[in-house]
């Protein structure tokens with residue numbers, strides 16, 4: 001049955017004598033179904049022989065456990081054995097399955113096919129598994145063949161934000177801003193490399209010794225970065241920023257305590273009246289999330305162009321043009337930088353330009369765009385404070401090779417950028433907008449700024465949570481008159497600080 005997924009004449013066919021399994025793996029359907037990527041070259045079609053002692057041990061295991069083995073050891077050994085069997089089976093499946101037919105295979109048929117081949121190979125290997133083990137094995141095989149193997153359950157877990165792999169045996173995840181070590185592992189570095197290779201070859205890239213790092217976007221939109229040995233010293237390093245289908249909106253962020261309603265009202269006025277905004281923050285501090293949420297204040301009639309290295313933004317407006325830069329191919333050709341996209345974007349009559357993250361020479365064009373009729377443009381930068389953010393912009397201009405006196409650079413920045421929003425991941429894992437700062441002009445050689453809102457830390461709860469509050473600093477917004485003229489009459493009270501606690 002399901003012979004359309006068999007390679008014509010490949011390996012042995014599952015015989016009709018294959019023992020029928022009483023149970024079909026009843027695993028939940030994956031939320032996103034990754035397309036089968038070209039898999040690495042199949043192993044030679046030799047018959048897989050499970051070493052006899054190992055097979056015997058496995059059978060013994062299902063019957064009774066030796067007295068001296070602790071439950072943790074037992075569990076670990078059971079996992080290791082299952083992992084070995086899985087890898088052998090995976091090789092067999094690659095030999096037996098017609099990979100190109102896999103791409104269009106309905107999930108149910110594919111699962112049944114995998115189950116049928118697996119049960120035949122298991123009986124040939126003389127391996128007896130209990131019902132749970134067989135179910136787990138079938139699910140894992142399905143994940144190996146169609147998805148990212150051991151990472152697949154983590155990708156499906158909606159509470160996980162980031163997945164960080166440090167070599168085959170150490171996989172961390174981030175939940176609620178906290179990193180924890182998981183018990184998920186790869187068999188060895190080769191197994192990890194095979195999954196990396198599968199991901200990058202699906203997007204037409206290659207990663208190897210001569211080209212050891214790669215950025216890619218997974219099928220479900222997640223951001224993927226990998227670096228392989230020898231540059232990664234202790235085994236390949238992988239980071240995945242999971243794609244959230246439902247991006248956090250302004251209301252969610254207010255509910256999560258990322259900022260308060262007064263700040264939201266202020267930000268709405270700032271975006272709607274087309275101030276140029278930079279969201280600054282450290283890595284994983286919530287910059288992209290904030291940028292995305294801010295974009296919801298842009299009117300539906302405006303033409304917005306977005307430029308990113310990896311497309312993450314999800315704008316709700318109808319008139320959106322999305323661009324994604326592209327690194328050079330293996331021959332070092334074909335690169336399209338963010339700067340190229342930005343230059344081209346200026347010819348595409350945008351009302352607003354949003355650059356996912358400004359990190360290099362595109363800063364010149366971004367500042368120019370902000371200065372020349374594309375008011376209301378937004379971007380993010382990596383910096384730890386508003387002042388730092390300005391220095392970072394200055395450095396990027398200098399590194400782009402523009403010979404300009406510092407004062408001229410600063411006055412260009414001062415007239416381009418209106419607002420800096422500082423995002424931060426605090427030590428308790430919470431992500432907050434710790435400061436909103438307006439740029440008000442130049443005083444001599446220095447860019448003058450005023451902080452309008454800030455997060456004040458008041459203490460530490462016994463459970464390690466930071467106690468704090470958002471507060472206005474008491475300065476009147478530099479843009480108050482502009483807001484009023486555009487019909488955003490913010491009450492003076494939102495700029496009034498609360499009494500000290």
Ligand SMILES: Nc1ncnc2c1ncn2[C@@H]1O[C@H](COP(=O)(O)OP(=O)(O)OP(=O)(O)O)[C@@H](O)[C@H]1O
Nearest residue numbers: 161244256258282283284285286287288289290431
């Ligand atoms: N206020 C928040 N509360 C809870 N989770 C948040 C909040 N802001 C962001 N997140 C989550 O934190 C993760 C990182 O957010 P985001 O991608 O916006 O960070 P970033 O600063 O752009 O990171 P990078 O520097 O890697 O680009 C995401 O999974 C996002 O959903």
Ligand SMILES: [Mg+2]
Nearest residue numbers: 287288289357
């Ligand atoms: Mg980001």
